[in-house]
Amino acid sequence: MVQPPRHSGPIVSGIVSGEELLDWRRRQLSLGGHAVDLDWLLDLGGGVGWQPLQALRLHPQRPVQLQRDLAQLEQLWREHLRSAAPLQYLVGICPWRDLELQVAPGVLIPRQETELLVELALAGLDPRAALRWADLGTGSGCLAVALARGLPRSQGLAVDLSPDALIQAEANLARAQVDDRVQLRQGSWWEPLRDAWGHWDLVVSNPPYIPTAVWEQLEPVVRQHEPALALDGGDDGLSAIRQLAAGAAQALAPGGWLLLEHHHDQSEAVLSLLSRGGLVDVEAHRDLEGQWRFARGRRPQATEPPV
Numbered sequence: 001m002v003q004p005p006r007h008s009g010p011i012v013s014g015i016v017s018g019e020e021l022l023d024w025r026r027r028q029l030s031l032g033g034h035a036v037d038l039d040w041l042l043d044l045g046g047g048v049g050w051q052p053l054q055a056l057r058l059h060p061q062r063p064v065q066l067q068r069d070l071a072q073l074e075q076l077w078r079e080h081l082r083s084a085a086p087l088q089y090l091v092g093i094c095p096w097r098d099l100e101l102q103v104a105p106g107v108l109i110p111r112q113e114t115e116l117l118v119e120l121a122l123a124g125l126d127p128r129a130a131l132r133w134a135d136l137g138t139g140s141g142c143l144a145v146a147l148a149r150g151l152p153r154s155q156g157l158a159v160d161l162s163p164d165a166l167i168q169a170e171a172n173l174a175r176a177q178v179d180d181r182v183q184l185r186q187g188s189w190w191e192p193l194r195d196a197w198g199h200w201d202l203v204v205s206n207p208p209y210i211p212t213a214v215w216e217q218l219e220p221v222v223r224q225h226e227p228a229l230a231l232d233g234g235d236d237g238l239s240a241i242r243q244l245a246a247g248a249a250q251a252l253a254p255g256g257w258l259l260l261e262h263h264h265d266q267s268e269a270v271l272s273l274l275s276r277g278g279l280v281d282v283e284a285h286r287d288l289e290g291q292w293r294f295a296r297g298r299r300p301q302a303t304e305p306p307v
């Protein structure tokens with residue numbers, strides 16, 4: 001069940017002087033936590049971005065308009081320190097690419113490394129084409145929203161096993177006004193795509209891929225708060241990717257692409273699974289940090305010799 005964001009009362013805005021705000025910031029940091037996180041809270045929870053915050057050091061007498069008053073921000077900060085709950089859940093939003101997505105416990109907080117998957121998916125596609133695409137394991141719907149915006153004449157399907165994730169995805173598709181071009185379906189991986197079997201031009205997925213033993217060692221802010229269903233990929237981290245690779249050559253349209261995100265050390269294994277699944281033009285791609293993070297492959301055209 002998705003919990004409501006913890007600031008469940010009405011949001012109260014306020015005006016303070018720069019001096020008051022900087023003094024408040026010092027007091028919060030003396031309670032613990034990281035300055036970068038507190039400044040994130042001030043930005044996305046309070047509406048005071050990093051640059052105006054820096055400017056206050058030169059002009060501390062300036063008044064500052066806050067989206068939430070200092071008492072509410074302090075409540076969120078203390079809750080974050082007490083429970084290690086991610087600030088994104090407490091504030092209820094997460095910036096990702098050029099989007100501001102709604103998030104809540106029960107859905108993965110979209111990660112920066114996933115942003116590049118959108119460019120890889122859209123590369124070489126004509127935005128005017130009418131394609132059929134799917135996002136398997138849509139979570140917040142981040143990839144589905146970005147694909148719907150990049151392919152305005154296409155129809156998409158966003159799939160997740162988790163009803164909590166689908167609630168957030170639905171809200172985010174509506175916020176981005178692309179909900180008329182993306183259907184939501186609950187189910188496991190390929191199963192909800194059966195009605196257009198063999199006709200999917202593009203399928204993307206950022207599946208759970210963290211090996212269970214690694215997941216067990218993750219920081220509490222992730223392990224205790226983000227859904228295991230979104231992260232734990234089984235003993236070797238590849239259990240979801242095996243299923244995705246195995247179904248692709250039947251589900252995709254001839255010439256259609258499957259594009260996956262995976263753990264930084266799984267590139268070779270994932271490329272091999274895609275090839276063994278019957279895909280061609282199998283290749284690896286790096287993320288913005290230079291890690292081999294993505295793999296893709298294409299279903300051969302009927303005229304191409306079998307692999």
Ligand SMILES: C[S@@+](CC[C@H](N)C(=O)[O-])C[C@H]1O[C@@H](n2cnc3c(N)ncnc32)[C@H](O)[C@@H]1O
Pocket residue numbers: 107108109110111114136137138139140141142143159160161162165187188189206207208209229230231
């Ligand atoms: C790593 S998260 C990715 C979420 C989102 N696409 C993103 O990039 O932030 C994996 C998602 O797969 C979903 N999932 C796990 N098992 C699934 C299954 N068998 N079928 C469909 N979705 C599943 C999880 O609920 C989660 O939302």
